[in-house]
Amino acid sequence: MKQKSIPHTTHNGPPAAEAPSYFQCPECGFLSADARFGAGEVPCPDCHSSGARPRAFPSDRLRRLDERIRHYNAEGDWEVVVILAETFLESILEDIIDRILAAHGADVTVRSVVLDGQRAIGARIGRLFPALTGEEFEEVAAELGFRDFPHRWRVLRGARNAFIHDSPFHGPQEKLDPATAHEAMILLDQAYKLFVLINNRFVADGFGKHGR
Ligand SMILES: [Zn+2]
Known part of the structure; x- marks a missing residue:
């Protein structure tokens, strides 16, 4: 388990201009923001292997979605920003x-069966994540410097749900305001940092333990 000092990165400034770029070591799974590693000029900062070309993170699919969210945010289309974020x-x-x-050794079939079996986001966070990592998502987020992320994500989910579904208790929420969209953009930018740290803690370690 890697314990590095993690700066507290919660901020409320303007959103980033674009998605960050990380590169994943094909040997150990470690994600690095070092462009020289991405270009194959330096070895993996974690396992020090070199040779195999690192894979880009986020995936092209997530990067395209990110671009669209930033576009709609610039256009002031708050509802779409919240739903897509x-x-x-x-x-x-x-x-x-x-x-x-994958780091636990699951092949594509097993992975799709597990993920299809837990489609609801609440179950993925509340049951699947702790089953796989041995820790609650909230604890891990706090340890990695993102203590308020899970709560803020729940609040955002609630706002999205109230907008797209009629609630028997509160009635429909007619619109999503700019503040909710701004919150969505903050969580979008934070998500990259948090999930890279989660990856490097659980995936990079897992690759080392289980082989590939
Ligand atoms: Zn590596």
Whole structure:
């Protein structure tokens, strides 16, 4: 288990201009932001292997979704920003759980069976994540410097749900305001940092333990 000092990165400034770029070591699964590693100029900062070309993270699919969210945010289309950002957060969680499963030695079939068996986001966070990592998502987020992320994500999910579904208790929420969209953008930017740290803690370690 890697215990590195993690700066507290919660901030409320303007959103980033674009998705960050990370590169995943094909040997150990470690994600690095070092472009020289991505270009194959330096070895993996974690396992020091070199040779095999690192894979890009986020995936092209997530990067395209990210671009669209930033576009709609610039256009002031707050409803679409919140709905797509929530979709993005659920997708990046699925991506990281898939990587953790792979690090446990699960092949593609097992991974799709597990993920299809737990489609609801609440069950993925509340049951699947702790089953695979041995820790609650909230604890891990706090340890990695993102203590308020799980709660803020739940609040955002609630706002999205109230907008797209009629609630028998509160009635429909007619619109999503700019503040909710701004919150969605903050969580979008934080999600990359948090999920890279989760990857490096559980995936990179898992690759080392279980082989590939
Ligand atoms: Zn490596």
